Amino acid sequence: MVKDSYLVGLIGAGVGPSLSPALHEREADRQGLRYLYRLIDIDELGVAPDAVGDLVRAARDLGFDGLNITHPCKQLVIEHLDALAPQAEALGAVNTVVFDAGRAVGHNTDVTGFAASFARGLPDAPLERVVQVGAGGAGAAVAHALLTLGAGRITVVDALPERAGALAAELNRQFGGGRVAGGGPEGLASLLAGADGVVHATPTGMAAHPGMPFERSLLHPGLWVAEVVYRPLETELVRAAREAGCAVLDGGGMAVFQAADAFGLFTGRKPDVGRMHADISELAAVAGVRA
Numbered sequence: 001m002v003k004d005s006y007l008v009g010l011i012g013a014g015v016g017p018s019l020s021p022a023l024h025e026r027e028a029d030r031q032g033l034r035y036l037y038r039l040i041d042i043d044e045l046g047v048a049p050d051a052v053g054d055l056v057r058a059a060r061d062l063g064f065d066g067l068n069i070t071h072p073c074k075q076l077v078i079e080h081l082d083a084l085a086p087q088a089e090a091l092g093a094v095n096t097v098v099f100d101a102g103r104a105v106g107h108n109t110d111v112t113g114f115a116a117s118f119a120r121g122l123p124d125a126p127l128e129r130v131v132q133v134g135a136g137g138a139g140a141a142v143a144h145a146l147l148t149l150g151a152g153r154i155t156v157v158d159a160l161p162e163r164a165g166a167l168a169a170e171l172n173r174q175f176g177g178g179r180v181a182g183g184g185p186e187g188l189a190s191l192l193a194g195a196d197g198v199v200h201a202t203p204t205g206m207a208a209h210p211g212m213p214f215e216r217s218l219l220h221p222g223l224w225v226a227e228v229v230y231r232p233l234e235t236e237l238v239r240a241a242r243e244a245g246c247a248v249l250d251g252g253g254m255a256v257f258q259a260a261d262a263f264g265l266f267t268g269r270k271p272d273v274g275r276m277h278a279d280i281s282e283l284a285a286v287a288g289v290r291a
Contacts, residue, residue: 003267004032004034005035006065006066007038007065008035008036008037008038008067009039009040009067009068010037010038010040010070011055011069011070011073011077012040012041012042012069013043013070013071013073014041014043014209015041015070016039016041017208017231017232018039018070019280019283019284020068021037023256027260027263027272027275027276027279028263028267031267031269040059043208049072050076052076052077052080053079056097059099060102065266066265066266067096067097068095068096069094069095070095071136071137071138074095074137074138075092075093075137077106078093081094081097081106083103083104084105085106085107085108087107088106088107088108090144090174091111091137091140091141093108093110093138094106094137095107095110095137095141095262096109096261098265098266107262108141109261110137110141110142112145112258112261113253113254113256113258113260114141114146114228115148116253117249117254117256117257118146118149119149122197122224125247126197127146127151127196128196129153129155129194129196130151130152130153130155130195130197130199131155131157131188131191131192131195131197131199132155132198132199132200133185133198133214134157134200134201134202134213135156135163135164136158136163138228139158139167139202140167142199143156143167143171143180144174147175147179147180152179153179153181154171154179154181155181155182155183155191155195156180156182157182157183157185157188157191159184159185161182161183164182164184166182167182168180169182188214188218189215192214192218192219192220193218196224197225198224198225199225199226200226200227200228200229201228203229204237205227205229205235205236205237206229206231206235207231207232212237212240213237219241220244220246221245223244224246224247225238225247225249226248227249227250227251228251228254229251230250230252232284234250235250252277252280252281255280256273256276256277256279257273260273
């Protein structure tokens with residue numbers, strides 16, 4: 001059914017600074033759509049992350065067309081959905097829910113979003129030895145994307161070593177060859193010293209979680225650095241990496257590509273990714289952060 005009006009939202013913690021509403025609504029305006037994008041912040045609501053199921057059901061009952069899902073609900077939401085797209089099922093993480101004939105179907109646009117952003121922003125970056133910090137929902141998507149891009153060896157580091165180990169085991173099952181290892185942060189210094197690049201995939205650096213995921217002294221000019229956080233675009237890690245002479249990819253590109261894919265799932269229409277890149281740079285400048 002062809003529609004010209006849509007109601008969508010974002011469920012997560014501390015999502016107030018999100019650029020997603022403006023990013024989606026600007027593209028919808030250009031396509032002549034009525035499009036309302038609402039923030040559903042579990043911190044402001046005073047509910048725990050496991051309330052995501054109740055929020056999804058409420059959104060469906062209220063006539064929402066779909067939802068984006070972010071930290072810390074990307075994995076928790078799965079048990080409350082009616083079906084999963086193959087990529088979301090393989091990852092065990094969902095960042096987009098589409099309501100279709102009363103059913104809630106989970107998708108993951110983070111994988112394609114990160115892969116497209118990396119290919120655009122760091123096209124010549126070596127991928128033989130990659131360190132990834134974070135093994136949650138975003139981390140699963142990013143590691144999957146890196147392997148599809150041809151990463152030789154990924155070491156996933158997480159504050160919960162068992163979570164990193166579980167992600168590594170699942171990725172090795174899917175991709176074979178023992179290309180992924182997992183562990184805790186205690187060996188991060190030696191890992192980064194010998195790595196081609198590092199990807200950061202935890203909430204640290206978000207507006208609601210300021211700070212650095214590791215000591216800035218571990219950065220060196222031979223290391224490329226890719227950030228997943230995009231609120232703000234210039235996180236402390238991005239700033240420190242630039243100052244250290246690293247090649248840097250901020251989270252803006254991933255935000256644009258995953259938003260474009262989600263927009264397509266919600267509306268069935270093809271967005272203009274080039275215009276959305278211009279949007280996020282402008283929105284970030286207005287917000288007082290660097291694109």
